Amino acid sequence: MTANWTTYRELLLPGLTGRRAVESELRRAVRDGRLQPGTRLPSSRDLADQLGVARGTVTSAYAQLIGEGYLVAKRGSGTTVTAACTWPNTFEQQPRQSPRWQFDLRPGVPALSAFPRDEWLQAQKTALLALTTDELGYPDPAGFPLLRKELADYLGRVRAVATRPSEVVVVNGAAEGISLLGRVLKAAGHTGVAIEEPSHFGAADMLASHGLVIRPIPVDDRGIRVDELSTTDSRAVLVTAAHQFPLGVVLHPERRRALLDWARARDGLVIEDDYDAEHRYDRPAMGAMQALDPTRVVYQGSASKVLAPALRLGWLVLPPDLRDTIVERKRLDDLGTGTLHQAAFAQLLRTGGYDRHLRRTRQLYRARRDALLDALSDELPAWTPIGVAAGLHVVLRLPDGTDDLALQERLARRGVNAPALANYARSPTFPGLVLGYAALTPDRLRQAVRELREASDPRP
Structure with missing residues (x-):
């Protein structure tokens, strides 16, 4: 019979011969995290061919691990590692995750949703x-x-x-x-x-x-x-x-x-x-x-x-x-x-195609920039936008005496990522925020500016 290479799956379990050895190694792979929840395993025929053992050896190992709750088998979906079985891997730190911002105004981020x-x-x-x-x-x-x-x-x-x-x-x-x-x-x-x-x-x-x-x-x-x-x-x-x-x-x-x-x-x-x-x-x-x-x-x-x-x-x-x-x-x-x-x-x-994409995004970014500037004019007229004629960000000059780093922290607590100008300067400069606008829609930018206005009042 010709192998069906569209469904063939490979699994590295070297040097195993008996049912208990196959069963133990599969159990260990799940516990160690080498086989993650939801991973689809090879068919019993495929794995038997890979290991050079009888198909019944693999079938029996799968059946035992299904009974223990490590695996689950569904008709038409094959055998997978069950999501109900998760063991912490003490040898590997969990990856550090970036915070989920309600409004991410980092500079330099384009409209990724507009990617062609x-x-x-x-x-x-x-x-x-x-x-x-x-x-x-x-x-x-x-x-x-x-x-x-x-x-x-x-x-x-x-x-x-x-x-x-x-x-x-x-x-x-x-x-x-x-x-x-x-x-x-x-x-x-x-x-x-x-x-x-x-x-x-x-x-x-x-x-x-x-x-x-x-x-x-x-x-x-x-x-x-x-x-x-x-x-x-x-x-x-x-x-x-x-x-x-x-x-x-x-x-x-x-x-x-x-x-x-x-x-x-x-x-x-x-x-x-x-x-x-x-x-x-x-x-x-x-x-x-x-x-x-x-x-x-x-x-x-x-x-x-x-x-x-x-x-x-x-x-x-x-x-x-x-x-x-x-x-x-x-x-x-x-x-x-x-x-x-x-x-x-x-x-x-x-x-x-690159030129066409540039024309589209220039129009998109101009509209977003204008929405940001209009909202700032309405909500925070004492804050002065700088460098608005080009790019993907503006600098907001804050009233003299404002602590931009403290404002950045207050905004962060509200779910707004708005970097302070002090983050980009080694020596003192005027207080400001560096706000990217390309990645947010006009409505989202207007909402973000309202958050800026509310956070600008340091009173609890």
Whole structure:
């Protein structure tokens, strides 16, 4: 009889011959948590074939464990581990779970419910059918060639990045890009990296984990204070030029030129994190500063803010003298980013699906931003929104003297995740909240603002 491979299930129970041995090992697997409640077991015929024993041996073991309550058998559903039997696994800690917020206003989270599932599935199918047999092997550590070509075209068209496919390296999200740069800079003799103040601590922590000293440089309404870079010994700086995180200011053209002059004089490097520049509403697009000097600027981007962080797709556009070193470091780390997601993303770029999704989400995010601003104007007119022209978040400047960390705690007790600006600053700044609006509907945003108003009164 031909095996039915659509229902065949494998179970690792090595070296068992008798009924009692099979029975004991199955019982132990359930108790240890190796077989979780609801797990469907192989048929008695399949397991007998796998173990090389008589089918009656497995049938008897299953019957005994069903009688003891470890397993349950239903006609048409096979034999499964019963949900009624659960034993704590003393050898394994339970995974830490994130809190369930009533209103999650973290910055940087896109509308994950708007992910273009149908287009992505079609892109995956089309891309997979187009892949050659050889392309299913280990990937090019620099990235899937077709994706590097599409990214070079897209970045040149939308962000004015001056690049060729050979200068694009695909990474597992922006985090891996920062990590690769940190190790390569450290190996090249860099001792520290200048960063904006305030800024996201994630990138700074990652750079520091590779032995680089973090040098905070203040930001004003024209961007990073380039004149203060001369007070540090750093030869590299990380900036969010198009939309500073979290304050939302654009790096002024004079500061851009001054920053590049600094890099040339120091034999230094500018790392341009273009994390959400495609999302803009009330101002024209600002091209990437990388085009002003591709030999001194590393351009970094990702799909996390446009599509979803779960894809883990990012890219670096590198100066020629860094490209080979980064690619070799990437090869030694993980042999390259997975080809299947890269190929699907390339298909989405090539067919215009990425552009269409951007147009849809720009309209969606503008409506959500406007709903948030209208609600704030009605409920909390003394709170000043900052950086509202682009991005996925706003900063709310609170009245002077407000303790933003205490307010964050009061909001958390009400089920509202609203990070304080103090979380992004190493030195004192004005009190504020950093609120992401992309993931919540207008009605939910209005409800969240009412919670903000009620929590702003510290009286019990």
